Amino acid sequence: MSDTGPSIYSSVDFSPDLWAAVREVAPAAKINQVPVADSREIEQHIGDAEIAVIHGDQDFDPAKAPRLRWLLTASAGVDKLVGGKLWRSPVTICNASGIHAHSMAELVFAMILSLRHRLPFFARRQKQHVWSQGEPEAQSAGELVGLTMGILGYGSVGREVGRLARAFGMRLIATTIDPGRPEDTGFRLPTAGDEKGALPDVLRGPDFQRQLMAESDVVVVALPSAPSTRRAIGEADLRAMKSSAIFINVARGAVVDEQALIRVLQEKRIAGAGLDVFEVEPLPGDSPLWDMDNVIITPHIAGGSPGYWQRLMALLAENIRRERSGAPLLNVVDKQLAF
Structure with missing residues (x-):
């Protein structure tokens, strides 16, 4: 891991103030936020990212991100990724379980x-x-x-x-x-x-x-x-x-x-x-x-709340802190169980 902080890509549109949680644990983190809906667009922007935050249905080719170690999905469910390109790669997938x-x-x-x-x-x-x-x-x-x-x-x-x-x-x-x-x-x-x-x-x-x-x-x-x-x-x-x-x-x-x-x-x-x-x-x-x-x-809104994105960012920051200290990541998805 670079001493200057991890390189992070996000396809999720976080408000700028929420990134302060990451800055607290990795002040020199390089953040590249390019919100996209189409998974193929991620491949154009992810570049040298070591960590990524994506929506739970955004499968993409991890070969386009050779430095990517792990990612966090913005949802607890990862069923849309099962069997896909990310799933078959060695990239660690963490989900958003707990924030809802x-x-x-x-x-x-x-x-x-x-x-x-x-x-x-x-x-x-x-x-x-x-x-x-x-x-x-x-x-x-x-x-x-x-x-x-x-x-x-x-x-x-x-x-x-x-x-x-x-x-x-x-x-x-x-x-x-x-x-x-x-x-x-x-x-x-x-x-x-x-x-x-x-x-x-x-x-x-x-x-x-x-x-x-x-x-x-x-x-x-x-x-x-x-x-x-x-x-x-x-x-x-x-x-x-x-x-x-x-x-x-x-x-x-x-x-x-x-x-x-x-x-x-x-x-x-x-x-x-x-x-x-x-x-x-x-x-x-x-x-x-x-x-x-x-x-x-109700129309699949149970998990939504005004604090949703703040809690997701808190999880991201905690996992960055854990990785930098050598502790295990939270919410690592078991690819055999698919959760």
């Missing part, structure tokens, strides 16, 4: 509370100027205290959902890829999550999924998108849920059999769903999900 924890977990609970306390119903009645106090649909499904929260994927988002669930007095059960290593070793916001993995009453491997869904009053999907998780949640899993249960997906649409979910919702086999992600995005206008009274739809 607060915003995604808060949306999860906004959906849960809205569905349990009938806010979509009241919103419809408000538009109709109807005082609905005496209607059966106006009755709350009850408080969360004492209910069971099941989290599929106890990563950074799942841990923050778990922390909030505990604050509501819920029992917590979860799945993770390796329950024998419960600690969070990735990037973590200081006020978020469960660093030691100590909050769940039950923490098991992926084979616990069906049982978790059967036991839970709320099921939250926070699984990574990878070949191994494609349609990991099938019709039998969904039909194992309680009729009073709520299903929330803020992960990726591809991890759920969406047609099976539609059938289960149409049959009222579960109480409702909050969905931020879908198999096809934008969600097609003819999807039955749009017209379901027991479904809340």
Whole structure:
């Protein structure tokens, strides 16, 4: 590594003030920010960069950047890169896992509370100027205290959902890829999550999924998108849920059999769903999900917040600091697992 600081290329359009975080750990860093949407344009600008920041769907030929050691994606998901040119190269890929924890977990609970306390119903009645106090649909499904929260994927988002669930007095059960290593070793916001993995009453491997869904009053999907998780949640899993249960997906649409979910919702086999992600995005206008009274739809915005880019830059700066001190990088993607 050069004593004058690393050469950094960014295809992400950061405001100039955000680069101060990098300047603090590498004052002499050479920064080349050329925002582009087309991956091929990266090859024209990346030059002698040793580190790069790119959007999560920007695959490019790393041969055009012979000095590139590692890069950071602006998204937690790297599924658009799997099998591509970067994936097959020795370049280390780090993702943005952890920066979304607060915003995604808060949306999860906004959906849960809205569905349990009938806010979509009241919103419809408000538009109709109807005082609905005496209607059966106006009755709350009850408080969360004492209910069971099941989290599929106890990563950074799942841990923050778990922390909030505990604050509501819920029992917590979860799945993770390796329950024998419960600690969070990735990037973590200081006020978020469960660093030691100590909050769940039950923490098991992926084979616990069906049982978790059967036991839970709320099921939250926070699984990574990878070949191994494609349609990991099938019709039998969904039909194992309680009729009073709520299903929330803020992960990726591809991890759920969406047609099976539609059938289960149409049959009222579960109480409702909050969905931020879908198999096809934008969600097609003819999807039955749009017209379901027991479904809340948001357009893949769970991770967004005013502090998003500042947190991404904090992760970049931390990894630069770590590399310069000889410490391991955070959020290194396992190319075998694809997350």
